[in-house]
Amino acid sequence: MTALDLKGLSVTLGSRSVLDDLSLTINKGEIVGLVGASGSGKSMTARALCGLLPHHAKISGTLTLNSKTIALDDAESFADIRGRGIGLIFQDPAGIFNPLMSIGDHVAEALVRRSRLARPHAREKARNALDRAGFPKDIPAFDRYPHEVSGGQRQRAMIAAALALSPKILIADEPTTALDVTTENGILALLKQCADEDGLGILLVSHDLPVLARIADRLLLMKEGRIVESSMLPLSNDTAPELARLYALSHKAPIHTAHDRRAPLLQTKSIGKTYRDKSKFLFGSSDTIHALKNISLFLSESEIVAVVGESGSGKSTLARILADLDRASQGEMIWAEGKGRVQMVFQDPAGSLNPRWTIGQSIGEPLSLPADHPRVAEAARDAGLDPALLTRYPHQISGGQAQRAAIARAIIRRPDLLILDEPVSALDFEIRDQILSLLERLRAMHGIAMIFITHDIRAARRLSDRMIILDKGEIVESGMTAEIFSAPHHAVTKALIAASSSEERVRS
Amino acid sequence: MNRALRKKIMGGALVLIFLYGALAIAMPLMESAYQIRIDLRLMPISSTHWLGTDQFGRDTFAMVIGGCFASLSVAAMAVVIGAGIGVPLGLIASASDHVLSRSILSLNDFIFAFPALVTAILIHNIFGSGIITAGLAIGIFNIPVFARTLYGAARPLWTKDFIKAARLAGKNTISIAATHILPLVSSVALAQISMQMGLGILAEAGLSYVGLGVVPPMPSWGRMLNEAQTLIVIAPRLAIIPGLAIAASVFLFTWIGDKLSDYADPKRREGHDHDRA
Numbered sequence: 001m002t003a004l005d006l007k008g009l010s011v012t013l014g015s016r017s018v019l020d021d022l023s024l025t026i027n028k029g030e031i032v033g034l035v036g037a038s039g040s041g042k043s044m045t046a047r048a049l050c051g052l053l054p055h056h057a058k059i060s061g062t063l064t065l066n067s068k069t070i071a072l073d074d075a076e077s078f079a080d081i082r083g084r085g086i087g088l089i090f091q092d093p094a095g096i097f098n099p100l101m102s103i104g105d106h107v108a109e110a111l112v113r114r115s116r117l118a119r120p121h122a123r124e125k126a127r128n129a130l131d132r133a134g135f136p137k138d139i140p141a142f143d144r145y146p147h148e149v150s151g152g153q154r155q156r157a158m159i160a161a162a163l164a165l166s167p168k169i170l171i172a173d174e175p176t177t178a179l180d181v182t183t184e185n186g187i188l189a190l191l192k193q194c195a196d197e198d199g200l201g202i203l204l205v206s207h208d209l210p211v212l213a214r215i216a217d218r219l220l221l222m223k224e225g226r227i228v229e230s231s232m233l234p235l236s237n238d239t240a241p242e243l244a245r246l247y248a249l250s251h252k253a254p255i256h257t258a259h260d261r262r263a264p265l266l267q268t269k270s271i272g273k274t275y276r277d278k279s280k281f282l283f284g285s286s287d288t289i290h291a292l293k294n295i296s297l298f299l300s301e302s303e304i305v306a307v308v309g310e311s312g313s314g315k316s317t318l319a320r321i322l323a324d325l326d327r328a329s330q331g332e333m334i335w336a337e338g339k340g341r342v343q344m345v346f347q348d349p350a351g352s353l354n355p356r357w358t359i360g361q362s363i364g365e366p367l368s369l370p371a372d373h374p375r376v377a378e379a380a381r382d383a384g385l386d387p388a389l390l391t392r393y394p395h396q397i398s399g400g401q402a403q404r405a406a407i408a409r410a411i412i413r414r415p416d417l418l419i420l421d422e423p424v425s426a427l428d429f430e431i432r433d434q435i436l437s438l439l440e441r442l443r444a445m446h447g448i449a450m451i452f453i454t455h456d457i458r459a460a461r462r463l464s465d466r467m468i469i470l471d472k473g474e475i476v477e478s479g480m481t482a483e484i485f486s487a488p489h490h491a492v493t494k495a496l497i498a499a500s501s502s503e504e505r506v507r508s
Numbered sequence: 509m510n511r512a513l514r515k516k517i518m519g520g521a522l523v524l525i526f527l528y529g530a531l532a533i534a535m536p537l538m539e540s541a542y543q544i545r546i547d548l549r550l551m552p553i554s555s556t557h558w559l560g561t562d563q564f565g566r567d568t569f570a571m572v573i574g575g576c577f578a579s580l581s582v583a584a585m586a587v588v589i590g591a592g593i594g595v596p597l598g599l600i601a602s603a604s605d606h607v608l609s610r611s612i613l614s615l616n617d618f619i620f621a622f623p624a625l626v627t628a629i630l631i632h633n634i635f636g637s638g639i640i641t642a643g644l645a646i647g648i649f650n651i652p653v654f655a656r657t658l659y660g661a662a663r664p665l666w667t668k669d670f671i672k673a674a675r676l677a678g679k680n681t682i683s684i685a686a687t688h689i690l691p692l693v694s695s696v697a698l699a700q701i702s703m704q705m706g707l708g709i710l711a712e713a714g715l716s717y718v719g720l721g722v723v724p725p726m727p728s729w730g731r732m733l734n735e736a737q738t739l740i741v742i743a744p745r746l747a748i749i750p751g752l753a754i755a756a757s758v759f760l761f762t763w764i765g766d767k768l769s770d771y772a773d774p775k776r777r778e779g780h781d782h783d784r785a
Contacts, residue, residue: 325672343676352669356691362670366677409673 001028002064003201004086004169009061009072011041011048011225018044020225022061026169026201031191033216034205035243037428038399041225046173046205048072050088051079066168084114087162089155091174097146097154104130104142107161114165126164133160134190152183159190163200170194173205180310180455181499188215207428209246210458210500219243249433262300264336265416265449266322271295271331273317273473291317292473295331299417302447304439306464306481308457308496314473315453319344319421322451335416343410347422349402353394359405360390366413375412382445383408384438400431404438411442418442418450424459436463457496461485469493517698520764528584531577542566542574542727550743562732562746563739572753574727578639579757582721583708585643587701590650595697597651598658599689602666603681613659616652624649624711628720637723645720646711650704654697661696662689699768706761713754729754 004026011019019041026032036042047053049063061072065085070077090096097106107126111117117125123142130141133156139149146154155175162170172191176184192215194200206212212219213233221229221243231240235247273292292314299305309315320326322333323344343366346352353362360371363379370376377387385404389397397405403423410418420439424432436459442448454460460467460481467484469477469492477490488494548565551557559568601612628645635641665671665688674684715721716730724731729750736746 323672323676325675344672346669346672348669352673354670354688354692362673365674365679406673409677413677 002026003028003030004203005064006049007062007064009045009048009063010059011044011053012058013054013056018057018225019048022225022227024203024220024227026203028168028201029195029199030218031195031202031204031216033212033219034203034222035207035209035212035219035246036222037430038207040222042205042207042222043173044225045222046088046171046203049082049169049171049203050086051075051082052088084165085168087165087167087170089158089162089170089172089175091177096158099146101145102142103135103144103146103149103154103157104140106146106157107141107164110161111164126160129160129164130157133157133163134186135160150183151179152186155179155183155187156190159187159194163194163198168201170200170202171205172202174207175204176211177206177208181457182310182495184211185499191215209243209429213247221246246429249429262303264298265301265303265339266299266336267334268295268297268322269332269334271318271321271328271333273314273321273326274329290473292321292328295475297468297475297478299449299451301336301416302443302449303466304443304450304452304464306452306454306460306467307470308454308460308467309470309492310455310496312472313470315455315470316421317473318470319419319451319453322417323419339416341413341415342417342419343413343415344419344421345403345406345410345423348426349399349406350394352406353402355394358391358393359385359397362394363390363405363409363412366409369412376408379408379412380405382411382442384434398431399427400434403427403431403435407435407438407442411446411448414446415448418448419453420450421453422455423452425454425456432459439463456500458500469496513695517768528577528580531573531580534573535577542570542725550739553745559749560743560745562735562743566727568746568749571727571732572729572749575729575732575750575753576757578716578722578726578728579709579712579754581639582642582646582712583705585639586646586650586708586711587704589644589647590654590704591697591701594651594654595658598655599662599685599693601655601659602662602689603685612655616655619649619652625718625720628715632720637720639722639726642712642715642721645715646708649711650708653704654700657696657700658693661693665689665692695768699765702761702765702768706758706765709754709757709761713750 002025006025007023009019009022010017022041022045024032034042034045044053048059053059059072062069063072063078063081065081068081070081072078097103101109104123104126107129108119108122111122111125112119115122127141131137135141135153135156139153141157149157159175170191175191176187179187188211191202191204195202204212204216209219213235216233218230218232219235219240220227221240229240229242231243235244237244271292272290272294275289275291276287295318297305307315307318317326321328323342325344353359358371359380360376364371364373364376367375371390376390380387380390383404385401385408389401389405394402394405407423423439424435427435439450439452440463443450450463452460452463464481467478467481468475469484469490471490471492477484477488477493484493485497488497543566545565548557548561549563551561551565553560557567557569559572561567562571597612597616601609603609624645627648628642631641631645635644671684671688674688679687712721712728713730713733716728717734719731719734721730722728732750733747733754736743736750740747
C-alpha cells in the first residue's frame, strides 16, 4: 500500500534548478534509502517534503499523502497535510534541542502544540514515546537536559518526538552520521522496528551507502537533482550498475605489502594524559580525568598503523600528543636518531585551510615558500591536485580537493610521520576511496610512516599494516590488521568489526 | 567580494580624510566668523549668515563646521588610542591560555567598571581642558571595547585546524597571530573603529557640554548645546542645529560600522542559506 506518492517535484533557487522532475513513492512499512554525493540534492528532497526550503525557493509538483492529493506550491494545504503526516529527524540532535528544556519536555511540547493535549496527559504520552524509542528507562527524561545525555540518546529522543505524533512517513536526514558505529546500529535497528511493527514508511537520506544497504528495502541514487537509479536490495550489476559499483568501492580488499623488517622510527613509553575536572574545583574534591592511560606503542619507518576507537576513546588526544600539539602528563616519546618531523591531516578539510589564503599559500606555508614556487606545484601534483587550483580560495574548491591540498601541505616538507586524524570521515564515498588510494601511493613513493586515527574500522582495514584498538584511553588490543580481523579478542574490537560487517546481506 | 569590500572601505576612508583635511584648512579661514561680535547677536538665517548667529554674534554655520573638526579630532584620537592598545591586548589575551589572558580580561573589566566622567574630571584636573584631554579620556575607555571585541573574534580561531597546521609548520604564536589571526579579524576591527568613531563624537559632545571638552574659542557641538539651552524658547534653532549635526555624524559612523560588521560575518553576508545536500 502506498503511503506517500510524490510526482514531478521540481525546485529552483533563483535561476538554479536543484531538483528536476523528481518522483518517488514510499509504501507502508517500507524503508527507502536515498543516496548521493554532496550537492546531489538529496537533502533538498528531504527538506522539500518537510516544507523547510529556503524562502526564495520555487517548488512545483504534487504529493499524495493519507489519500489526499495536493499541489506542492499550494503552501497552506501542503502545511495542513504535512503537519501530522510527516515526521522528520536530522543529523545533529544537539542543534535542534533547546538547551533550557528537558528532554521529556521537548517530546511533550510537540504533543501539546500539535495534538492540543493537556500537559499532564502529554507528559504521560511523551514518556511512552520515549520508552518506545528505546530511551533508557532509568534516565529521568523530564529532569535531564540535552547536554546531559549522549548523542545516541538525543537521537532517540528526537525520534520519540517525531513518532509521538504518529506520522505515516518519517524522513530521516543523515540520522546516524554523527554517531559511533555501535550507537548507529542501535538507531538503525530502532528505525527498522518502527517500519516493521508500526508500518511506518521511512525515507532514509544518507551519503553512506553501506549504512543504507544495511536496513533499506529499496535504494535510490541521486545525481544532479535527479534520481538516476532505483533498485531493490540486494544490488545487482544488471539492474543498478552505478549503485553496485559504489557499494563495491566501500569493500575494496586491503592492500598489504610484504613485511620485511623495517628500521624503527618512534617509540612511546607509557604515555598518559590527565585533566582535572574543573567543575568540581570549588565544591567537593577535584576529580582527575584520565584521557589516556599507559600508552606504549612503536612505529617503524614507512609503516601505517591504524588507531581505532569510538569517540571519547582518547584517539584524538593521542594524535595531538604525537604531533606535539599537546603535552603528555606522563611517559616519554623516543624518536629514532635524526627523525621527528611530524605533519598532520585533519578531519574537516574546510577548517584545515585558512579561508583568506589561496591554496598555494597554504601548501607553501611549512617551507615559507611563495604560492607560485615550483615545489608547491610539485607537492600539489604529488597529492593529485591540479596545480591550476593553486590560485583558488578554499570555498572555491570541493571537499576532496581541499583534503588533497591539506595532504600536499603535510608532505611538502617530507615528514617522517604523517598523522591522519579521521582524514576521510567528512568525505563522500567515491572521494574517500580516492584519498585512501592517494595515501597508499604516498607511502609507496616517499616511504612516509603514518598513524591513521579513525572510528571507521573498514577504512582502517584497507590502509593499515597494524592496528591498535583504544577504549576509554587504554589500548585494549593491538596486532597485525589481518590477524585482528580474523581473530579479534577484546569485546570492543568484536563490536567494531560486527558493526561494520552486519551489512553482509547485500551482495553485489 | 574581498576586492569590492576593500574598495568600499578605501572609498569611505578617503572621503573622511578629505573632509578632515578640508576642515583643517577651512578652520583658520573661518576664525573671524566665530569672533564674538555682540552687535551681530541672534541674527536670523540670511545669505551672509547661512544658519544665523548666536547670542554672541558668532556665525552658527562656521561654529558647526568648526565643531565638526573638534569632534572628529577627539574621536579619531580616542580610536587611535583604543585600537592601538586594545587590538594587541585582545590578540594577546586570545592567544594565551591562563594567567596572562585572565589578567588582561580582568583589567578590562576594571576599566569598564570605572565611571567615565570621573576619569574625565581626573584627567581634566591633571592636564587641563582641550582636545588631548578629551581624546585621552575617551580613548582609555575605548581600550577594553577593542580588547573585548578582538578577543571574542580571535578566540575561536585559535582552535581551528589550520592554526594547528601552522604550528606543525614550525610557526610560533606571534607569527601565527600576524599571518593568520590578524587578517581574519581585521574586518571586525574596522567595523569597531567606525562604531567607536560615532560613539566618540557623542562622548566628546557630552564632555564639552559639561565643560570638560575643548576650550573656547574653539567651537564644539556639545558646548553649543550648553550655551543654547537658556535661549531654547527665543532661538530654538541654536539647539536644534548642533543636535542634528551630532545625530547625523553618529548615525553615519555607526551605520558604516554596522555595514562593515555585516561583511565581517559571512553568515549575514550570504543573505540566504545553501544547499547542504
